[in-house]
Amino acid sequence: MESISVFDMLKIGVGPSSSHTLGPWRAALRWIDRLQRNEQIESVQSVHVDLYGSLSLTGKGHATDIAVVLGLCGYDPVTFPIENIQKTIDSIEETGTLNFGGAVSVPFTILENIQFHRTFLDFHPNGMTFTATLSNGTTESRTYYSIGGGFVVQEERRIAKEQKEKFSEFPFPIQTGEELLMHCASQGKSISQIVLENEKSLCAEKEINQKLRDVWDVMLDSMYVGCHTEGTLPGGLNVRRRAYDKHQNLKGTTPYSDKYEWIHAIRDTEVKFRQILKWVSCFALAVNEVNASLGRVVTAPTNGSAGVIPAVLMYYLVIENHDGDFEDIRKFLLVAGEIGSLFKKGATISAAMGGCQAEIGVSSAMAAGALTELMGGSPDQVLMAAEIAMEHHLGLTCDPIGGLVQVPCIERNAMGAIKAINACEMALDGDPSQAKVSLDKVISTMWETALDMNTKYKETSEGGLAVNVGLSDC
DSSP, rough: OOOOOHHHHHHEEEEEIIIIIIIIHHHHHHHHHHHHHHTOGEEEEEEEEHHHHHHHHHTTTTHHHHHHHHHHHOOOOTTTTTGGGHHHHHHHHHHEEETTTTTTEEEEOOHHEEEEEEEEOHHHHHHHHEEEEETTTEEEEEEEEEETTTTEEEEEEHHHHHHHHOOOOOOOOOHHHHHHHHHHHHTTTHHHHHHHHHHTTOOOOOHHHHHHHHHHHHHHHHHHHTTOOSOOOOOSOOOOOHHHHHHHHSSSSSOOOOOOOOHHHTTSSOOOOHHHHHHHHHHHHHHHHHHHTTOOOEEEOOSSTHHHHHHHHHHHIIOOOTTTHHHHHHHHHHHHHHHHHHHHHSSSSOOOHHHGGGGHHHHHHHHHHHHHTTTOOOOOHHHHHHHHHHHHHTOOOOOOOOGOSSHHHHHHHHHHHHHHHHHHHHHSSGGGOSSSSHHHHHHEEEEHHHSSGGGGGBBHHHHHHHHHGGGGGG
């Protein structure tokens, strides 16, 4: 049984894409780690990277080549200063050399040493091969696959082995929603309590709390930065940032000096129904505008859907419960992470495999379930909310214009957040025993839909809006 930590579902990283940016970055680090363990890195004379399938078709728009270069330098996507990204790339291009793994200088230019191939490898649409030529004339090569949400694997038969080595067995193993509810019933615990017990088998509760604080701090920061940044997003579509104007129209006159005071300032504004919709949309847009500009966000469960969960959690803190505290934040993130893991185990969180239903649909389900627990819902109602949210995202395609995580991706985060809140309310008013569709059924249906979906609607920019609305239209 696959054990997935909440912190695998909620990763801190750099935009614009978890599968096309964060995944390749992490894959490069894994390859470097392998060379270091084999004591080969100092004998590397040159490196070459081949990107396949979806990584090639939309790689430029997702900054895949830039992410690969930063990974080859050995930089950590969690801590590397995002303001240094462009000058690092410029320096490599000017000098024609790369400090590989921080250990050895090798000749390198992006155009010559990174190749894009439109062909697809068999295992997954997001394939990449790293090759090093060593001083003895031999080559060392490894192929990795970015399978969504920043997860990277080599090949299918190794996934279970790697997970088993990484985790001891959870005290409450969970593969399906039904098993999760069974544990809640037998233990008399909420979903967040069950998930916390599983996480405590990996590390101390104090460390868990700090990691969750770090995740929330990045989420809050991405909302704050997005709401306070004007301008046009990079990439050529000339998409104007909208969160700034929305925020200016909504924020009122309460003064604040940082992102923590900002929360209280929002709580002090007079909020009506229409303004609630605008605030939630503003939060979601802000995060994904930061994501689209290679900013730091939390993969939740992907970068393309990073705005849904923070927007819904912020909604709870500034609209529903002004006394909300870290305990509420912790519960929300634990439940959201667990629901996301159910989709990863039973379907996919990769748009290249399942379309946008695997990103916005999953994030909306995660947020809906998490909000339902905070609003007093039972475990059955939590899963009911997650099911409702996904049910109304089934079949959503991934067709980014220009291969950029901008149109229609940014707006979809706002729509996913609103749907999550609505799904929560419907579940709280509903009777789970009368539900016609379970979460497990909708997960399996999502996977069947993914398998039936035409490849051109799976993050290739070869169908839908991506071909009907060209760069010239923007």
